[in-house]
Amino acid sequence: MDNQELARTRAALQELNADWALLSSLENVTYVSHYEVPIEFGPLAHLNYGPVLALFGVQEEASLLLANRYYAEAARQQTTFDEVIGFGILEVFAPFAKQERRANFVAALRQALRLTGVGSAKIRLAVEERTLPLIVQRIVLEELPNVEFVAADDALARARMIKTPREIGLLKAAAEVVNVAHKELMRVTQQAGTSEFAIWSALTERMHEHVGGKFHIAGEVVCGPRNKSVSPGGPIAYVTQPGDIAELDISPRLNGYWADMANTMVIGAEPTAIQKRYARAARESFYAGVAKARPGQRACDIFAATSDAYTQYGLKLG
Structure with a gap:
């Protein structure tokens, strides 16, 4: 083989x-x-x-x-x-x-x-x-x-350092599990009044349904006031309120390979102007980094591209 x-x-x-x-x-x-x-x-x-x-x-x-x-x-x-x-x-x-x-x-x-x-x-x-x-x-x-x-x-x-075709396929499969979790987060945060426990349960249930078996999950979901500082270790019994931020940072391990992504959602309300500004800056920064992530580029080149995208919104990265 x-x-x-x-x-x-x-x-x-x-x-x-x-x-x-x-x-x-x-x-x-x-x-x-x-x-x-x-x-x-x-x-x-x-x-x-x-x-x-x-x-x-x-x-x-x-x-x-x-x-x-x-x-x-x-x-x-x-x-x-x-x-x-x-x-x-x-x-x-x-x-x-x-x-x-x-x-x-x-x-x-x-x-x-x-x-x-x-x-x-x-x-x-x-x-x-x-x-x-x-x-x-x-x-x-x-x-x-x-x-x-x-x-x-x-x-x-x-x-x-350089991944084989087999590894790329495994990494894509692990990344899709993350994608499933964040799509579920988007669904369950459309309305407030749900506990972090219930949100986490819904996310992990969808992930397990997608995989069809047992796998390892690391990460947390953090909602509301705890987002004012770095607060790992969720979920807790907090019940979400309209306008809260839900942050999901999740890392599944599937077939021996990890995926990792963090994202935020506004719960049960329209995002404010400042929230939209940060979201657009993050999106543009991400795509700037992706465009730069090509063979021959250095990590500092990718960081510079992502940082420049933030600067256009009057924000500073790092």
């Missing part, structure tokens, strides 16, 4: 003269393996012992994923990697049995490392210094005594 992301990663790591790679961050394991590594949350976050790991050859085609058994089946369905090695973290049908999550993780990691066939050969192993657990480093040194660790973080970031 074609995996352009893995091919790009291998090419980037070859520049480091790496022989193998062992990736440990949620985002980079998702990138190379095509398995949407879950965000650790709830009981499983406390029961799990080690992260999902991606072990693959840089100079050869072998590839392995290491995941707890609650994740392993989904990983097998999604990934392009050769093999998924699962390990137990909770014996739910033997509640009085000794729980061996650390031992199980270590055994699975040893199995994966031995499958590489490296043994005592001298190799350079590309790793992520930000996320590699100490236990993983210890076991790698025991199984591969002549290993040399190479920090791969910068090379991975460079490999991911």
Whole structure:
């Protein structure tokens, strides 16, 4: 199965003269393996012992994923990697049995490392210094005594800067979930008298209906007086009044990729002249930035274009 992301990663790591790679961050394991590594949350976050790991050859085609058994089946369905090695973290049908999550993780990691066939050969192993657990480093040194660790973080970031066609499709799909939420916000704010709880419920319900399954949502909806300052952490029990501002800042994660957008609506009333002025400035600034966001342009060039659009309305950006 074609995996352009893995091919790009291998090419980037070859520049480091790496022989193998062992990736440990949620985002980079998702990138190379095509398995949407879950965000650790709830009981499983406390029961799990080690992260999902991606072990693959840089100079050869072998590839392995290491995941707890609650994740392993989904990983097998999604990934392009050769093999998924699962390990137990909770014996739910033997509640009085000794729980061996650390031992199980270590055994699975040893199995994966031995499958590489490296043994005592001298190799350079590309790793992520930000996320590699100490236990993983210890076991790698025991199984591969002549290993040399190479920090791969910068090379991975460079490999991911230009998106593949597959990634662009996934980003568009995630962005459409945001679009659905903001369209629903437009609908539910046509009249006042609704609580932030009800607004948030309506937004997330439409998002889940659109996706047709479970996915992760971060963000908040903030209405009324709280908009006078930066007030994250909504919703609360506040009931909207005519003329209130509703701000929705929402970030869904779908198939391992995030979308993020903030927008505002005037609730149950006609916008004032100053509100219209700010809205028009924001719109013109956005389109000025989009027009400038082309290959060869710098981030400062895009900022200058968006800032100039604000200036035309007597406003200052930043």
